[in-house]
Amino acid sequence: MKMAGKLGAILTVAMLTPSAPPVHAAPQYVGSEKCKICHNRKDQVNQFEIWSHSAHAKAYATLATDSAKALAAKAGIKGDPQQAPECLECHVTGFGLDTTHFAPAFVQENGVQCEACHGPGTAYKSASILSTTKYASNREEQHKLALGAGLTIPDEKTCVKCHNKRSPAFTGFVFKDYYERIKHQYKR
Numbered sequence: 735m736k737m738a739g740k741l742g743a744i745l746t747v748a749m750l751t752p753s754a755p756p757v758h759a760a761p762q763y764v765g766s767e768k769c770k771i772c773h774n775r776k777d778q779v780n781q782f783e784i785w786s787h788s789a790h791a792k793a794y795a796t797l798a799t800d801s802a803k804a805l806a807a808k809a810g811i812k813g814d815p816q817q818a819p820e821c822l823e824c825h826v827t828g829f830g831l832d833t834t835h836f837a838p839a840f841v842q843e844n845g846v847q848c849e850a851c852h853g854p855g856t857a858y859k860s861a862s863i864l865s866t867t868k869y870a871s872n873r874e875e876q877h878k879l880a881l882g883a884g885l886t887i888p889d890e891k892t893c894v895k896c897h898n899k900r901s902p903a904f905t906g907f908v909f910k911d912y913y914e915r916i917k918h919q920y921k922r
């Protein structure tokens with residue numbers, strides 16, 4: 735009886751103390767440096783390099799320039815544009831979300847990063863989903879798995895969340911032309 739009681743207690747403790755890491759309710763933003771690990775190949779279209787030379791990579795740094803300060807002043811915003819929610823909204827990734835949505839490695843300073851368009855990556859960036867061999871053998875199935883893990887395939891609607899008249903620097907947006915300037919698709 736004594737033994738059974740002890741065993742019961744151990745089992746109860748075991749059931750209350752899961753050994754698996756806590757599962758996050760939603761995927762988190764990891765930052766472009768994590769995507770770089772696989773998307774920086776010299777023998778293919780190099781997504782990381784294309785992005786790092788784009789205006790998006792500099793979007794946060796831009797807020798420190800004199801023209802940003804002038805635009806902020808004109809909009810009646812006092813203080814540093816790099817601290818102003820009215821500016822950060824479109825110049826960083828995952829603006830307005832609390833810290834539980836960001837992995838520890840995430841760096842806001844890297845501006846409009848991969849995940850601003852492709853969704854938070856902790857789940858889909860897994861090598862078991864985004865695998866070269868699995869994509870080669872069954873692209874459709876892997877694509878479905880990636881979408882299920884939070885990957886988004888952006889379109890014009892994604893862009894106009896930021897490219898719109900609420901931007902104090904707005905000069906218009908034509909998807910086809912703008913897309914041409916940031917495109918980073920593989921040549922298949």
Ligand code: HEC
Nearest residue numbers: 768769771772848849852855859861864865866869877880
């Ligand atoms: C472990 C390596 C690895 C990491 C890390 C990784 N990727 Fe990928 N990614 C791949 C591979 C491999 C493919 C499939 C390539 C192909 O089409 O053959 C892919 C495909 C994609 C696709 C197209 C998927 C589809 O089904 O249409 C997108 C978009 C993408 N990656 C974005 C990202 C972003 C954003 C990050 C960072 C959050 C990231 N990847 C991190 C390896 C990786």
Ligand code: HEC
Nearest residue numbers: 789790792793796824825846850888892893896912913915
């Ligand atoms: C999270 C907000 C956000 C999203 C989403 C976004 N952009 Fe941008 N984009 C910006 C910001 C901010 C800049 C200006 C950055 C700078 O100059 O420092 C910019 C600049 C650009 C530029 C350079 C413009 C210039 O005048 O030099 C192009 C091209 C562009 N974006 C294309 C796109 C396309 C295409 C999409 C959708 C697939 C998109 N962007 C989605 C925020 C965004």
Ligand code: HEC
Nearest residue numbers: 801802805806809815820821824896897900901903904905
């Ligand atoms: C609704 C989204 C949005 C908001 C809010 C926003 N921006 Fe931008 N910003 C953009 C986009 C998109 C671009 C790219 C310009 C383009 O081609 O339309 C940009 C470009 C810029 C540029 C570079 C172009 C230039 O004219 O020098 C500066 C500087 C800038 N923004 C400053 C600011 C400041 C300062 C604030 C806050 C007062 C702000 N932005 C708020 C989306 C936004």
Ligand code: HEC
Nearest residue numbers: 766769773781782785790846847848851887888918919920
């Ligand atoms: C401003 C938005 C934006 C940003 C930032 C962005 N992408 Fe994309 N990405 C797109 C769009 C739009 C497509 C084309 C989607 C389609 O197939 O219609 C795309 C497609 C892709 C593909 C699929 C290519 C293919 O041929 O299957 C990969 C891989 C990818 N992006 C990786 C990345 C990585 C890695 C980063 C950061 C280094 C990044 N993207 C940053 C908008 C973006």
